[in-house]
Amino acid sequence: MKKVTLGVSGSIAAYRAADIASGLTKLGLDVQVAMTREATKFIAPLTFHDLTHHPVATDMFVPVQGLGADHISLARGADVILISPCTANLIAKLACGICDDIVSATVLATMAPVILAPAMNTVMYENVITQENLTQLRKRGFTIVEPDYAALPCGEVGRGHIADTERILGAVRMILGRGGELQGRHIVVTAGGTQEPIDAVRHIGNRSSGRMGYALTEALRDRGARVMLIAGPTTLLTPFGVEKIEVREALEMRDRVLEEIPSARAIVMTAAVVDFRPESPSSRKVKRGDFPSTISLVPNPDILNEIKGDVIKVGFAAESEDVVQNAAKKLAWKELDLIVANDISRPDSGFGSDTNQVTLIHKGGKIEKLPLLSKWEVAVEITDRIVELFKERLSL
Ligand code: CTP
Numbered sequence: 001m002k003k004v005t006l007g008v009s010g011s012i013a014a015y016r017a018a019d020i021a022s023g024l025t026k027l028g029l030d031v032q033v034a035m036t037r038e039a040t041k042f043i044a045p046l047t048f049h050d051l052t053h054h055p056v057a058t059d060m061f062v063p064v065q066g067l068g069a070d071h072i073s074l075a076r077g078a079d080v081i082l083i084s085p086c087t088a089n090l091i092a093k094l095a096c097g098i099c100d101d102i103v104s105a106t107v108l109a110t111m112a113p114v115i116l117a118p119a120m121n122t123v124m125y126e127n128v129i130t131q132e133n134l135t136q137l138r139k140r141g142f143t144i145v146e147p148d149y150a151a152l153p154c155g156e157v158g159r160g161h162i163a164d165t166e167r168i169l170g171a172v173r174m175i176l177g178r179g180g181e182l183q184g185r186h187i188v189v190t191a192g193g194t195q196e197p198i199d200a201v202r203h204i205g206n207r208s209s210g211r212m213g214y215a216l217t218e219a220l221r222d223r224g225a226r227v228m229l230i231a232g233p234t235t236l237l238t239p240f241g242v243e244k245i246e247v248r249e250a251l252e253m254r255d256r257v258l259e260e261i262p263s264a265r266a267i268v269m270t271a272a273v274v275d276f277r278p279e280s281p282s283s284r285k286v287k288r289g290d291f292p293s294t295i296s297l298v299p300n301p302d303i304l305n306e307i308k309g310d311v312i313k314v315g316f317a318a319e320s321e322d323v324v325q326n327a328a329k330k331l332a333w334k335e336l337d338l339i340v341a342n343d344i345s346r347p348d349s350g351f352g353s354d355t356n357q358v359t360l361i362h363k364g365g366k367i368e369k370l371p372l373l374s375k376w377e378v379a380v381e382i383t384d385r386i387v388e389l390f391k392e393r394l395s396l
């Protein structure tokens with residue numbers, strides 16, 4: 001079981017650390033919490049004790065029964081250290097090597113990677129001193145989960161609001177995934193649906209939520225891959241450590257994919273690309289009375305089919321009938337290594353649902369029907385197959 005030391009410092013965002021501690025334990029990690037004295041004014045150590053089932057360290061000079069929780073054992077035992085929230089004061093101390101509390105002393109004494117999730121008033125965050133301290137820490141290998149731009153409890157609106165819990169957990173997952181089977185592999189994932197403009201406000205689109213593709217970027221990142229996400233419009237949060245290019249139309253997605261492919265080792269096309277586009281979209285909003293009774297459409301290029309060269313190609317097939325036969329035809333025509341066939345006629349599978357029942361069809365003819373799984377579980381299964389494909393393709 002991997003071990004995380006969660007350091008909590010004195011910010012109002014300390015309450016969010018409870019959520020983070022809980023999220024880390026749900027990821028199957030062994031979590032040990034250390035708090036500064038100021039943090040204990042915002043949230044009780046008992047909260048973390050109950051969430052992590054470990055005693056909580058709050059003072060360098062007071063041993064905790066059953067833990068040996070001095071800064072050295074906290075520092076040595078950790079696979080990763082996460083400080084969340086991390087105040088301006090703690091950032092300044094870490095940048096200077098000051099270690100006068102259990103959290104800063106643990107960081108100075110560790111060889112493990114350290115992640116900081118800053119949270120503070122905007123002016124304090126934007127102050128050149130804080131920014132220079134963060135630059136120093138980045139140079140020394142610290143990972144910073146940038147705070148969000150939002151309304152802050154002090155009444156100001158600006159940058160300084162602690163990042164979303166999922167992004168902070170994503171940073172931990174990414175760091176723990178370093179050295180995984182996909183370490184150093186550059187993988188392109190497309191997600192969401194494209195939108196083909198009819199006029200300045202209307203488009204032809206589909207119901208793709210993007211969730212399957214986003215889950216895949218996380219599963220690949222967690223195994224060490226460098227992931228480039230090329231996504232159509234969605235409201236989903238970009239996972240930590242995943243680079244993202246936003247696109248709208250199929251032609252734009254094609255161009256971005258073809259630009260990325262020369263440096264990539266694999267592409268996973270989960271995107272629901274609209275197969276045709278209005279031939280002459282209007283650049284203005286067409287008035288109701290002026291709308292033509294027919295819109296002439298032209299076909300969009302098939303992106304997967306245009307990708308050639310030594311790269312692993314994984315496609316998805318959204319099918320409502322003859323699922324396996326139709327998907328197998330796409331596998332052959334698009335020269336794929338693997339296709340994930342999705343029966344979208346089922347209410348619990350495909351567009352908009354949280355679950356997917358998929359059949360995996362391999363290039364060599366092997367067919368695997370997976371049970372109904374969450375999209376996250378499907379993403380992990382597909383990632384396992386991609387790891388196998390890399391093992392088979394030694395040239396990549
Ligand atoms: N795809 C693509 N370019 C397109 C259309 C689809 O690269 N213009 C990719 C999808 O991302 C998916 C796979 O091809 O990985 C199959 O997409 P799907 O929509 O199921 O099939 P189509 O090839 O579009 O065929 P049809 O819509 O007739 O089923």
